[in-house]
Amino acid sequence: MTCKVDLAMMHDSGGPRRVRPMLERLGAKVWDPSKVVLITDHYVPANDEESRAIVRIARDWAAAAGIGHFYDAQGICHVVLPERGHLQPGMFAVGGDSHSPTGGAFAAYMFGIGATEMLGVLVTGEIWLKVPDTIVMQFDGRFGRGVAAKDAMLHLIGRFGMDGGRYQALEYRGDAIRALPMQERMTMCNMAAELGAQVGLIGSDEVTRQYLDRDIEMLESDADAAVLEHHRFDAAALAPQVAAPHSPANARPADEFRDVAIDLAYLGACTGAKLEDLRMAAQVLKGKRAKTRLLVAPASLRDQNAAAQEGTLRALLDAGAELLPNACGMCAGYGEHLMPEGAVAISSTARNFRGRMGAASAQVYLASPYTVAASALAGRIRDPREALA
Amino acid sequence: MRAWVFGNDVDTDVLAPGRYMKLGIEDIARHCFEAVDASFAISVKPGDVVVAGRNFGAGSSREQAVEALKHLGVAALVAESFAGLFYRNALNLGMPAVVCARAGRIRPGDSLKVEVYQGVIENLSSGESLACEPIPAHLVQMVRDGGLLAHLEKRLLQKGASHGSRPQG
Numbered sequence: 001m002t003c004k005v006d007l008a009m010m011h012d013s014g015g016p017r018r019v020r021p022m023l024e025r026l027g028a029k030v031w032d033p034s035k036v037v038l039i040t041d042h043y044v045p046a047n048d049e050e051s052r053a054i055v056r057i058a059r060d061w062a063a064a065a066g067i068g069h070f071y072d073a074q075g076i077c078h079v080v081l082p083e084r085g086h087l088q089p090g091m092f093a094v095g096g097d098s099h100s101p102t103g104g105a106f107a108a109y110m111f112g113i114g115a116t117e118m119l120g121v122l123v124t125g126e127i128w129l130k131v132p133d134t135i136v137m138q139f140d141g142r143f144g145r146g147v148a149a150k151d152a153m154l155h156l157i158g159r160f161g162m163d164g165g166r167y168q169a170l171e172y173r174g175d176a177i178r179a180l181p182m183q184e185r186m187t188m189c190n191m192a193a194e195l196g197a198q199v200g201l202i203g204s205d206e207v208t209r210q211y212l213d214r215d216i217e218m219l220e221s222d223a224d225a226a227v228l229e230h231h232r233f234d235a236a237a238l239a240p241q242v243a244a245p246h247s248p249a250n251a252r253p254a255d256e257f258r259d260v261a262i263d264l265a266y267l268g269a270c271t272g273a274k275l276e277d278l279r280m281a282a283q284v285l286k287g288k289r290a291k292t293r294l295l296v297a298p299a300s301l302r303d304q305n306a307a308a309q310e311g312t313l314r315a316l317l318d319a320g321a322e323l324l325p326n327a328c329g330m331c332a333g334y335g336e337h338l339m340p341e342g343a344v345a346i347s348s349t350a351r352n353f354r355g356r357m358g359a360a361s362a363q364v365y366l367a368s369p370y371t372v373a374a375s376a377l378a379g380r381i382r383d384p385r386e387a388l389a
Numbered sequence: 390m391r392a393w394v395f396g397n398d399v400d401t402d403v404l405a406p407g408r409y410m411k412l413g414i415e416d417i418a419r420h421c422f423e424a425v426d427a428s429f430a431i432s433v434k435p436g437d438v439v440v441a442g443r444n445f446g447a448g449s450s451r452e453q454a455v456e457a458l459k460h461l462g463v464a465a466l467v468a469e470s471f472a473g474l475f476y477r478n479a480l481n482l483g484m485p486a487v488v489c490a491r492a493g494r495i496r497p498g499d500s501l502k503v504e505v506y507q508g509v510i511e512n513l514s515s516g517e518s519l520a521c522e523p524i525p526a527h528l529v530q531m532v533r534d535g536g537l538l539a540h541l542e543k544r545l546l547q548k549g550a551s552h553g554s555r556p557q558g
Contacts, residue, residue, distance in 0.1 A: 025542065196444060
């Protein structure tokens, strides 16, 4: 079926730099500039000629095409978009980035597309969709202390594989999900991408309303809605997870990797450096000192400011953290910091594909912010529950 | 068409590494598959086919992952399954992507004839004929046109022509 698009989000990498030449070739205009949000996050800060050219195209095009919703170097698109109030329950939205399912945390049907398909949306305001089946992941009870949304997702990816979502719609349910703050819900939906789903959805509730700070539609699945698969998990039984190189599907309990020595701990990306993520790391690091190099790239400027105000940032810096720009950065091999040959890192990001964060021989272990912080303290991979005890 | 065979979960970072993404497609293509097979970008010939296992194209939305293969002259992609976003990107760029449950039967270097629209692969090396899922009917014309951009261009031209021929006043 063909659907009308309520919102189209783009960033500097897959956005204007790619779509502007195509729009010019077609002599076409944007169907509705008020429905487009443009965010620079991949090539900021622009430290070389190529990056400056890419960011310049984004700025020029935003002005020329009349894109009012333009956020320049304010943070990562998936975090900035809801933080500036552009998402609401019931929306049908596309994003020019694979982590666009993050928007599903707000009960918006949001998925990632490539630049050429984005061109189609910009010209027609529409996109085709195969009506998905629903796969329910239900977490009953409560997650334990030191266990986060990231652990739940690594566990799911480890169990079902990177194509477990079969490009269908995931829906997260259960008391443990309802008890998660908004940004933790965003992590659940963000990593629907690594589970191979088209979208990851969570019904809207009071937590959603409070975050958006306005009246919203309360949406949840009908009790009798058809479901392809329904999986149930005991949240309390879930242990912190770590995914070994080079796939998020290599996830096992963190304790199984105990004593793997690391050179670097990284808190970054839309997946792992939102305010809630920084808070988790700070809980572990407060008053202590990291043994390894610890890099922190807060996911948005607003989150960084909030973290500074409440003392979270201070706790990280006092533990030895180096602060990096509010951008995608190292997570995707962009920016100034890339991993050298043979380096070993533990990272709160979503993907540890071979060579993604630097050299092909670099080893990246994925984990929650708690686990990254606890491992930074020990210089070795650690279950964070010891440090929190 | 010579087959290049890779495993499961071939990711977009291996096809178009992030650190080269700021560059043009010629430079990105030079590093295609570099992390797993440095010989690929040097040795692949126009008309060759890339064959993979499950979840081909996992990861990013960057369509340079497809464009790099296209730039190197790869004529078709065959896999047991594709990552949904990569599959859409491939077809949108006019790159035939064929789902073949028995893709695992194909060996590196096999000579293949991929009948994209008939949904069959003839393996000339083994003599085997492998059934595939056809490209979805509503996307066939777009792929035949060479991708979404060319398809939209054609549609806009036709629309312009029909508007232009309408009697005025």
